[in-house]
Amino acid sequence: MRAPKCKKLPESLSLLITLFSILLGFFIGLSVTRLYKVQTTTFYSASKSPNSGLQFASSSENNESESHKIYVATNPHGAERLPPGIVKTQSDLFLRGCVGNETLRKQKYLLALAVGIQQKIIVDKIVSKFSENFTIILFHYDGKTSEWDQFEWSQRAIHISAPEQTKWWYAKRFLHPDIVALYEYIFIWDEDLGVENFKAEEYIKLVKKYDLEISQPAVISERGLIWKMTQKRKDVEIHRRAERHYNCTNPSLPPCAGFVEIMAPVFSRNAWKCVWNMIQKPEEKIGVVDAQWIEHMVLPTLTHQVRERSFAEWAEFEKRMKAAEEEAVDHY
Structure with a gap:
């Protein structure tokens, strides 16, 4: 059985249909292009036009290379091409629940301790002086974390472990300013401190009262290993300079003023x-709080290798500071 043959259209009618199809395709393509251009919006940095807010421009008003571009100079470095409103430059260390991602508690202050399991009894006493207004972070230089589970507060603490690393190695990597920006004060302490005469909340009251940006509790020690600047005094709440100036070309500069020890600083x-960027603060904003003091027990809390590295890092820091001072002198 054969299929019937189709009747051939006149040549003039076929030509007319072909022309109509070409024109229809052209206008559809033009409409799609116009729609695409209208919906493609370019964001320009407000810094490019200081007298106006964020500018919006249809890509039809710009050349092809400018379409699809987003640039907001106020975004963090590396995120300039993201749309405004979705960028958040800071984070936090607040713990969140498994259901609904709700924040369990927002603390006002932060306590970070470099710890080893051998000093867990002393560390427990230290933490007991800090209320639930503090986020607790333990830097485990001996790699042991589960052994702290016996303490109730350990369940709400943040544990970070990296064997044989110093406190400042941890601080540089895990306490970035954008991460701890929501905390008013940051305590970065050693573990060998007696806190019988210390209360964290009372300490903060004094720091605020005297407008101290960098501070530490005054220190006593049976072994006598104390700087004159940080030694506890009687009948004063805080002090900013050493009582007796020794080896000082300028009594307003370290080691007679303008510094705290790395043992128990508060920022x-x-x-x-x-x-965090190794920049010093003016000495008038630096002081020692005598009304709340601690005892330095001078315990061998770190391994020999880590202690050696601590001294090496301090020597490197002094080298950088000297080079920076020389560069500043040459610049000016």
């Missing part, structure tokens, strides 16, 4: 932004 969030 405001603004000061920490500077310290």
